[in-house]
Amino acid sequence: MSDEIESILAAVSMRMDTLHEEAGRLVDEHWTYYMDESKKRQDFAEKSMIYPRLRKTKVGFAIEWYRVLKWFKNHKGQWKKKTRYVSRGKTSRVNLTRYAQPWELETVNEFENRAELIRKEVTLLSNLIAAYKRLEKKGVEHEASHEN
Numbered sequence: 001m002s003d004e005i006e007s008i009l010a011a012v013s014m015r016m017d018t019l020h021e022e023a024g025r026l027v028d029e030h031w032t033y034y035m036d037e038s039k040k041r042q043d044f045a046e047k048s049m050i051y052p053r054l055r056k057t058k059v060g061f062a063i064e065w066y067r068v069l070k071w072f073k074n075h076k077g078q079w080k081k082k083t084r085y086v087s088r089g090k091t092s093r094v095n096l097t098r099y100a101q102p103w104e105l106e107t108v109n110e111f112e113n114r115a116e117l118i119r120k121e122v123t124l125l126s127n128l129i130a131a132y133k134r135l136e137k138k139g140v141e142h143e144a145s146h147e148n
Contacts, residue, residue, distance in 0.1 A: 016125050020054070023115070026115060046101065048101055050100060060126040065086040068082070
C-alpha cells in the first residue's frame with residue numbers, strides 16, 4: 001500500500017475515532033437524562049420504553065435504538081426486559097414517534113438530529129475504508145498476475 005493511501009486511511013481512522021467518542025457522549029447523555037426522568041416516573045406505563053446503544057461494525061460503528069417489548073421477573077425475582085431493535089430502514093434517521101413517551105419526544109428528536117449527522121459521516125467514511133481495502137486487494141491480485 002502506498003504511503004499516500006496509508007496516510008489517508010490514518011486520517012479517516014482518526015476521524016472515525018472522534019465520531020465514535022462523540023456518539024458515546026451522545027448515548028451517555030441520553031442515559032443520564034433517562035435515569036433522571038425514570039426516578040420521577042414510578043408507574044411502568046410512564047417510563048421510557050426505548051434506549052440507544054453503540055454497536056461495532058466491520059469498519060465502523062452504528063448508533064442504534066432498542067425498544068422494550070415487555071418487563072418480567074426472572075426465577076430469581078429480578079426485573080428483566082425483552083427488547084427489539086428499532087430499524088431505521090434505508091435512511092440515516094430512526095423514527096421513534098410511535099415508541100417514545102410524550103415527555104421524552106423532544107429529547108429523542110434532538111438525539112436523532114445529532115445522531116443522523118454522525119451516521120451519515122460514518123457511512124461515508126466506512127465506504128471509503130471499504131473502497132481502499134478493495135483497491136488494495138485488487139492491487140495485490142494485479143501484482144501477482146504480472147509476476148507470473
